[in-house]
Amino acid sequence: MKTTFKKTLVASAILAFAGAAQAATLAGTEHTVTSQYLASTSVASGAAATTDHRAAAFTITLGADYTLNDTMTLTFTTPVKTAMPVSLTAAVDNTVGAGKNGITFSLISGGTAGSTSATYRVTAIDVSTDNNTSIGVVLTVPAANLEFLKSNLASGAKVSFSAKTNNGLDLDTAGGAARTASLVKTASQFTISNPSFARVIDVNSDRKSFVDADTTAVGADDFKVTGTFNIASLTTGGAVFARPLAAATAVKHTVTGDFSWVVDDNTTTDGLQPKAGVFAVAGTCGTPTWTYSTTAVSLTCDAIATDTAIVIDPEANKTGVAAADVAILAPQAFTATSTVTYTTPAATENVINGIAAGSWTLNGSQVRVPYMVVGGSRFGIIANVTNHGSKDGAITVDVFAEDGTKLASNYPAGTSKAGSVTSVAPALLAVLGGSPATATKFSFQVTTNVPENDVIVYAAYTDNTTSERAIVNNDSKVQTK
Secondary structure, eight states, rough: OOHHHHHHHHHHHHHHTTOOOOOOEEEEEEEEEEHHHHTTTTOOOOOOTTTTTEOOEEEEEESSOOOOOOOEEEEESSSOOSSOOEEEEOOOOOTTTOOBBBEEEEEEESTTOOSSSEEEEEEEEESSSSOOOOTTTTTEEOOOOOOEEGGOOOEEEEEEEEEEEEEEESOOOOOOGGHHHHHHHHOOOEOOOEEOOOEEOGGGTTSSOOOOOTTTSOOOTTTOOEEEEEEEEEETTEEOOOOOOOSOOOOEEEESSSSSTOOOTTSSSOOOOOOOOSSSEOOSSSSSSEEEEEEEEEEEEEEOOOOOOEOGGGGGGGGGOOOOGOOOOOOOEEEEEEEETTTTTTTEEEEEEEEEHHHEEEEEEEEEEEEEEEEEEEEEEEEEEOOOOSEEEEEEEEEEEEOOEEEEEEEEEEEEEOOEEEHHHHHHHHHSSSSSSSSSEEHHHHHHHHOGGGGGEEEEEETTTTTTTOOOOOSHHHHSO
């Protein structure tokens, strides 16, 4: 035994110094955790406390001949919550032709709860094998000794290996990247793609329908708009740890916009009750529940899915409504939000958070006049719409106060006849309650249900004290200056 000890000591020192191809490796099952899981009280990993996560066991395969008093150090990127084992032992392998030494490493420093490293020293070697070697010996660090505070795992957890001979030389150095193992990595619980409710409002139908989405055929969906909330979640199981969602109300999808055009089908009940088919669900949504208002529509489902969609059908809004009373669709921009509800404990998160979700645009004329002043027995308005086309179209105005407050939306301002000039000044004054007693600044938008290339808006204000006219430039396709 004494002779063997001297031989292995000399061999280890020489090989380490010469940089021979020794290769200690670490291996284990990497856990994937989400930030949502780390904020939860789930104990799915078998940890002792709800604040902890237990990693999987990992192995250390030695790549050199070790002798008494050689050391190895395990270094963690985040503190261990539990103490490391006081010893790591591999039993002797007596397989003929491939036997390996039995070896025991005993903890000599670090390794306490809250530490980031543990150093072990070889305290016993059993060389009663056919080969008398520790190359290939496998040591196991149990999972029970690898618990971490969830609050420390935002960047995951890794463990690295290093070793030295009993006289301080580097040992078992050639494992490269395999000398480090990832125990825990963090990932996003959800992957998403945003819904889009983009469509074009058709002025040829007096802004009461969308442009036909398929002009080559007649289909039931040609005048609908569908926004798909594509959300996928990591599935808890095996080495993946995601926060569980509530069973009945897992996700609530909300689209925010102007739904004042929706007919209330039951005026005796509080809130908005759309006609059948105005809002529908497509794709996957178990136990769908709807809530409606003039500013937002929400759909609650019992699970997330990649194909859940809200379908909006303005054609269904026309059922039982006289043609003259059918609502006009307003150009607007939508936002979307998807809120998931967790358990352990109950909490919510917006996984889609107020993102842009497409716009309804107009294939007609919409002109913004950025400034106007009227009143005070001094200023008057000139606001004319010139139609150079061959189609008549209704005119509406949106009026905004100087501070941006909307004073009127889709206010009727007459009809633009083909080849004619129409003043919208009376409509503007009506919104303002007549010519104000004091000079009032405002801006306005003119929407005309005719192609935009056929319309010019002329805007100016007159000053009665100087008999001058000040032209206000606007964003007509053709400017009048």
